[in-house]
Amino acid sequence: MSQKSRKLQRVSKACDFCNRRSIKCSQREDPLGRCQNCADFDVPCTFDRPAKRRGVKAGTQASGRDAQFVRASVNHGIHTAAATVSGGRAYGSSTSRSSYRPSISGDPWSGWSAAEGDDDDGALHNSWKAFAIACDRQIRNLVQVYFEIVYPIFPLFHMPSFIEQVNSKEHLRNQGLFASVMAVCSLVSGRVRDGALYSNRWHREELIDPPSEAFFAAARDSIPRDLVAVKGIDYMRACAILAIASIQNGQIRNMQKYSGLYHTLTSMDGLYDEKLWPKDLSPIETEERRRLFWSIYTLDIYSTIVWGGVIRYREAHSLVRYPSEVDDEFITHHGYGVPPVTPQSNPLPPSNVTVVSRQPMTWLRGWNFTTDLYRILEHVVDGNRRHFSSANGTTQVWPLFNPLSMSEPAVMDQVLTMYSALPSHFRETPPTTGDMSKDLFGFQSANIQATLQLLRMVLLSAEEIGVERK
Numbered sequence: 001m002s003q004k005s006r007k008l009q010r011v012s013k014a015c016d017f018c019n020r021r022s023i024k025c026s027q028r029e030d031p032l033g034r035c036q037n038c039a040d041f042d043v044p045c046t047f048d049r050p051a052k053r054r055g056v057k058a059g060t061q062a063s064g065r066d067a068q069f070v071r072a073s074v075n076h077g078i079h080t081a082a083a084t085v086s087g088g089r090a091y092g093s094s095t096s097r098s099s100y101r102p103s104i105s106g107d108p109w110s111g112w113s114a115a116e117g118d119d120d121d122g123a124l125h126n127s128w129k130a131f132a133i134a135c136d137r138q139i140r141n142l143v144q145v146y147f148e149i150v151y152p153i154f155p156l157f158h159m160p161s162f163i164e165q166v167n168s169k170e171h172l173r174n175q176g177l178f179a180s181v182m183a184v185c186s187l188v189s190g191r192v193r194d195g196a197l198y199s200n201r202w203h204r205e206e207l208i209d210p211p212s213e214a215f216f217a218a219a220r221d222s223i224p225r226d227l228v229a230v231k232g233i234d235y236m237r238a239c240a241i242l243a244i245a246s247i248q249n250g251q252i253r254n255m256q257k258y259s260g261l262y263h264t265l266t267s268m269d270g271l272y273d274e275k276l277w278p279k280d281l282s283p284i285e286t287e288e289r290r291r292l293f294w295s296i297y298t299l300d301i302y303s304t305i306v307w308g309g310v311i312r313y314r315e316a317h318s319l320v321r322y323p324s325e326v327d328d329e330f331i332t333h334h335g336y337g338v339p340p341v342t343p344q345s346n347p348l349p350p351s352n353v354t355v356v357s358r359q360p361m362t363w364l365r366g367w368n369f370t371t372d373l374y375r376i377l378e379h380v381v382d383g384n385r386r387h388f389s390s391a392n393g394t395t396q397v398w399p400l401f402n403p404l405s406m407s408e409p410a411v412m413d414q415v416l417t418m419y420s421a422l423p424s425h426f427r428e429t430p431p432t433t434g435d436m437s438k439d440l441f442g443f444q445s446a447n448i449q450a451t452l453q454l455l456r457m458v459l460l461s462a463e464e465i466g467v468e469r470k
Contacts, residue, residue, distance in 0.1 A: 013025075013047070014035075015035055015037075015038060015045045015046060015047055016046045016047060016048055016049050017035075017037060017038050017041070017043055017045065017046070017250075018035065018037050018038075018250075019049065020193070020211070020213075020249075021037075021213075021249040021250050021251060022213065022251075023037060023249075023250055023251055025037065032045070033045065037250055040250075041250060043194075128178075128182075128218045128221060128222065129172060131210075131214070131218060132171070132172060132178070132181075132182070132218070133172070135210055136169075138185070138206070138207065138209075138210065139166065139181065139185055140166055140167065141202070141206070141207060142184065142185040142188045142189060142207060143162070143163060143166050143181070143184060143185070143188075144163070145188050145192065145197070145202060145207060146184050146187070146188045147159055147163075147436070148198075148199060148436065148439075149188070149191055149192075149196050149197070149198070150184075150187060150188060150191065152363070152367075152439070152440050152443030152444065152447075153295075153443060153447060154241075154244065154295045155291050155295070155323075155364075155367070156237055156240070156241065156288065156291060156292055156295060157184075157237075157288065158284045158287065158288055158328050158331060159328040159329075160328060160329060161284055161333075165177060166181060174234070175222055175224075176230075176232050176233075176234030176235045176238070177234050178218075178222050179219045179222035179223050179234060179235060179238035180219075180234045180235075180237045180238045180241065182215045182216075182218040182219035182222060182238075183215070183216075183219040183237075183238045183241035183242050183245060184241055185212075185215040186212045186213075186215035186216040186218075186219060186241075186242070186245045187212075187241055187244055187245040187248060188207070189207060189208055189210075189211065189212040189215060190212035190245055190248040190249055191248055192204055192207045192208055193208045193211070193212060194248070198432045198434075199432075199434050200434070201434070212245070212248075212249065213249075216242065216245060216249075219238055219241075219242055220242065222238070223235060223238060223239065223261070227261070227264060227265060227268070228268070230265060230268075231269070232269075233269075233271075233285070233288060233289060233292065235265060236262055236265045236266060236269065236271065236292065237288075237292055239258045239259075239261040239262040239265065240258070240259075240262045240292065240295070240296045240299075242254075242258040243255045243257075243258040243259040243262060243296075243299070244299065246258060247303075252307055255303065255307075256303075256307075256309065259296075259299070259300065259303065259312075262296060263300075263312045263313065266293075266313070271289060271292070271293055271320070272293065272313060272317065272318045272319065272320060273318070273319040273320070274319055274320055274321065275319065277289065282333040282334075283331050283332065283333065283334075283335055283336060284331055284332070284333055287323055287324060287326075287331055289320075290320055290321055290322065290323045290324075291323045293318070293320045294320070294322065294323065294371050297313060297315075297318070297371070297374065298370065298371060298374040300312055300313060301374045301377050301378055301381070302374070302454075304381060305377070305381060305454065305458060311378060311381065314378065315375045315378060322368045322371065323364055323367070323368065324336070324364075325361075325362045325364045325365050325368065326362065326364070327362055327364075361423055361425065363440035363441050363443075363444050365422075365423070365426070366422070366425070366426040366441065366444030366445065366447075366448060367444055367447075369418070369419075369422060369426065369444075369448060370444065370447050370448055370451050372418070373415070373448070373451045373452065373455055374451065376411070376415065376455060377451075377454065377455055377458060380411070380455065380458050380459055380462065381458065383462055384458065384461065384462040408456075408459040408460055408462075411455075411459055412455075412456060412459065415452070415455065419448070419452065422448075425441045425444075425445070426441065426444055426445050426448055427445065427448075428445060429442055429445040429446050429449065430442050430445075
């Protein structure tokens, strides 16, 4: 008589944090009973979401998570978008008739162009276009929130022109820009969900529906598979933002994936050398490229320290100036404007930039100083890796070219001298006020302090010193 096979049991359900990010929920011995991911991110490990029956409902067809959400959104979005094209309004916003060209096939989306330059990767999926139109209000709000909680650390867009592009729905006619906008929405929605809002002008519940994952899927599906055909900064920027969003969502392998795509596009496009850039770039485009390059340079150093891996771009291999210390409102397609107040010229020696701001100084002074700290960190990481390189059995050649590494006290003394020379705005961390012109300085000050601590920890880890000092 054959023994009845033992019924396999499902793995217990994931916690709310892991479920929202679609990541594996691994248990660990934690005093608070938290899973591995919740303990790593130091957040409560809860199971508060309502339980749902497993399986497919009767009379429905199984589909992927993204497809289920998009189908529901598109069903509503198609009707809303059709009314918008015919002259109506969708969520309180209008779509220009000039952006629509009638199609003989009757498909209201097939006449829209989504290519960027000479990119021939094809139009955006109709469902994602309908999704974007249906979510127009949320997209515009998320873009505004981006400039409050993300832009101070990752200023990847020129504020006035980017807001104008989104308000005029340029992203519906430009596939690369669409990918960037969806990536921004994914990142901001994820940060809002995790409690990053500090302004009372926004309602959290309105900013997290649709969820971050839906915008992430829209951005992901908008990046052409044939990267050789990709041109322009928008796809590079989309990949960079998706890498940051992956960190926000606790998906480190995705972060490595999109960082790799960004660096691939950077190599093909020549972003690492200003001499390889197009000759007809406007000041806005030039500054956006500089900000993108150095933003992801710092992210690359940070991710290498925290999660391991290799540094993909070295400062010695990069011929890109620091961003000009000019507020966005004074950068136009035709040049750099001058504010009504008398500007201060205080160039940084490495980048030869000029300060132009309504404030006594611009917040980008502190941002560029943080980049200086990451350039120092790059060399500290190199020294740390070389210290243990003898274990891999290879012949050591680096002593032929480099002097002995400086000690931790010597490096920190030099760094603190640089820090003390900064204006007081960047050495004090006031509470957030909701006034962006003031909060930008507070963000820089906090980021400088965090980077100084990271530098000190990496320096100490490279030396054989006592536990008490570490």
